Amino acid sequence: MPGPIQSIERAAAVLRLLARSGRLGVSDVAAALGLAKPTAHGILRTLQSVGFVEQDTGSGKYRLGVALRGIGTGYLDPNDLRSRAINWADVLGARTGEAVRVAARDGTADIVVVHHVFRPDNLEQALEVGEQLPAHATALGKVLLAADADLTQRVGRGRLARMTHRTIVDHVELDRAVIAVRQAGWAGEIEEFRPGMAGIAAPLRAHGGLVVGAIGITGAVDRLCDSHLQLRKTLIKHVRDTAHAVSRELGAP
Numbered sequence: 001m002p003g004p005i006q007s008i009e010r011a012a013a014v015l016r017l018l019a020r021s022g023r024l025g026v027s028d029v030a031a032a033l034g035l036a037k038p039t040a041h042g043i044l045r046t047l048q049s050v051g052f053v054e055q056d057t058g059s060g061k062y063r064l065g066v067a068l069r070g071i072g073t074g075y076l077d078p079n080d081l082r083s084r085a086i087n088w089a090d091v092l093g094a095r096t097g098e099a100v101r102v103a104a105r106d107g108t109a110d111i112v113v114v115h116h117v118f119r120p121d122n123l124e125q126a127l128e129v130g131e132q133l134p135a136h137a138t139a140l141g142k143v144l145l146a147a148d149a150d151l152t153q154r155v156g157r158g159r160l161a162r163m164t165h166r167t168i169v170d171h172v173e174l175d176r177a178v179i180a181v182r183q184a185g186w187a188g189e190i191e192e193f194r195p196g197m198a199g200i201a202a203p204l205r206a207h208g209g210l211v212v213g214a215i216g217i218t219g220a221v222d223r224l225c226d227s228h229l230q231l232r233k234t235l236i237k238h239v240r241d242t243a244h245a246v247s248r249e250l251g252a253p
Contacts, residue, residue: 007043010035014043015052015064023061050207050251076212076250078104078114084249085115085204085215092242093117096235098219101128102204103140104212109154110134111141111214119219134193136174137163139201140214142187145178147203147211152178166191186240187214188231190221198224200236202243205252212250215243 013033018024024032030040044062047053051067066077085102093100099119106112110132118125135141135155145152160169168174181187186202193199201216216239217224225231 010039011043011047014040014047015068018053018062018064023056023059023063025059025061029062076104076206078112081204081213081250082115085213085246088242088246088249089115089117089215092215092217092238093120095238096217096219097121098217098223098235099125100215100217101140102213102215103133103144103201104214105144105148105151106132108132109151109158111138111144111151113140114213134161134163136160137167137189137193139187139189139199139216139218142178142181142189143201143203143214143216144211145174146182146187163193164191164195168192186236186243187216188236190225190229190231196221198231200224200231200239202240203247204243204250205247206250207252209252215239215246 010033014029017029017032021028021032026037026041026044029035029044030037033040035043044053044055048055048062048065051065053062054065055062066080081104082102089100089102097120100115100117101113102115103111103113113128113131113133116128133141135145135151145155155174156171160167160171160174162169168177186200188201189199191197197218198221199216199218201214203211204213204215206212217235221229224235
């Protein structure tokens, strides 16, 4: 059996120390844990790079970072997710001519829209930020289902509500669809949530490749699909490229 990994044990000790003591300098951490200063500094900088530790610009001391607030759920704070995605979402809307939404878990069997870019035309549209969406009937939801065992269990325990005649309401069929999303790296929907509407979404990943949200476009079927009712490959590429760009902003490898 392999033994414990010393660097992880030391990082855990640093986090516990900061949780107990508040703000500490490198020398304080090194002294408290019996570490050489270069070792303590390296651990702090690594924890800072993944968002678990922040450094005060004035004092130079370290404290616990905002990424730890969502560690129990594995998701970022919605405001942080929105701020990292906002510029790329605008670009995606301009490139595709469609509405863009960023979504995350909300602790239930649904997902929640945390950012919404209007379709760039003059038609009336309603802001969807804060709207809950059914995970089983939306491209955004399927992306999160493919990466989140807890969400999958929550959805699997309940009845799958029929939103349209094309909504997946069979759990076995949904499992197959989620596996396909996991393999493809993106998800689609065609009239599964709203009649006449389609969607494409891809995962947003943070440090270590952890999926922390999803980004996608939604629009009329005749714009998102070709004559064979297949989602357009160029739009899929735009969504996936944008998701990769946002993921890099979030620290994904």
